[in-house]
Amino acid sequence: MTTTTSSPPIILIAGHWLGAWAWDDVLEHLNDGRTSAIAMTLPGLDENDPDRAARSLDDQAAAILDLLARLGVSADQPAVIVAHSGANAPVSLVLDRCPERVQRVVWVDSGPVAPGSAFAPDLPEGVEELPLPSFELLGQQASLEGLSAEALERFRARAVPEPGPVLRQPVELTNDARRQVRTTLVCCSIPSAQMLELARAGHAMFAEVTTVEHLDVVDLPTGHWPMWSRPRDLAEVIRSAASRTD
Incomplete structure (x- = not known):
């Protein structure tokens, strides 16, 4: 992947149970010569990793920062990070640790997490991983519309167990300083x-949203997985957000 100063690299990160493959339909519309985007699989969600069930949020944040380094991202040439759903936790860590390397964060049906929060703090220590639940149960927690x-x-x-x-x-x-990163919801x-x-x-x-200093919001009515239900429209939203400098 090549980058230019006029088009910041765009990093796409999907939520729980998902890898880079989840963005395939979006990338078809996004990488058209006007933008340059890449999707990544977080540690713990690579089915070929024998130790994946032991991976932590720190491992995931470190992997994102490593990818930014390999792409040549810096304070002078920051990236746009697109985070869907449960990717908000590791991406919030990245914003906290290196806010100067992120030009804009785009939260897709997601948002910044509050300090000290955990997705499932009461999950017993003996539970090594959480498989994708039945769609009946999942649909009670997040919309499957579209x-x-x-x-x-x-x-x-x-899907890979979380x-x-x-x-x-x-x-x-x-x-x-994480709250000063330009943000699109x-x-x-x-x-x-x-x-x-x-x-x-x-x-x-949602309360952490009120602490963001530079915020714009976009409505894309559909279910919780717009990369499959409205991939072309989501690609356009991401492209537009990445091009903004305000």
């Missing part, structure tokens, strides 16, 4: 007006 039978079949076939340490580990954040399963109302009301899942 997903075809083919997309659901691919999801089931390629490591227990990733789900239990609290996100330790200490650098307020792509609201899919919850409209932006409702999400912002919940954030202002102090809802634990």
Whole structure:
């Protein structure tokens, strides 16, 4: 992958159970000569890694920072990071540790996490990993709207169990500069007006949004996995956000 000063590299990171493959449909529309994007698989979600169930949020954040280094990302040439769903925890760590290397963060049906929070703090230590649940149960937790039978079949076939340490580990954040990173929220399963109302009301899942200093919101109505339900539209939203300098 090559980068230019006029087009920052775009790093796509999917949420729980997913690897780089989840972005294939989006990349078809995004890498068209105007932008340069790459998807990554977080540690713990590579099915060929024999130690994947032991990987932690720190491992995931370190892998993102390593990719940025390999791409030549710096304070002078920062990247755009696109984080979907549960990728918000490791990406929040990256923003905390190296905010100057991120030009903009694009949260896809997601958002920044609050200091000290964990996705599943009560998950027993004996649980090494969490497989993808049934779609009946998953649909009670996140919207499956817009997903075809083919997309659901691919999801089931390629999903990798989420490591227990990733789900239990609290996100330790200490650098307020993370809140100065330009931020775009792509609201899919919850409209932006409702999400912002919940954030202002102090809802634990959204409250951190109110601390972001440079924020814009985009509504892309669909379910929680827009990379499959509306890939072309999501690619356009990401391209537009990456080109913004305000």
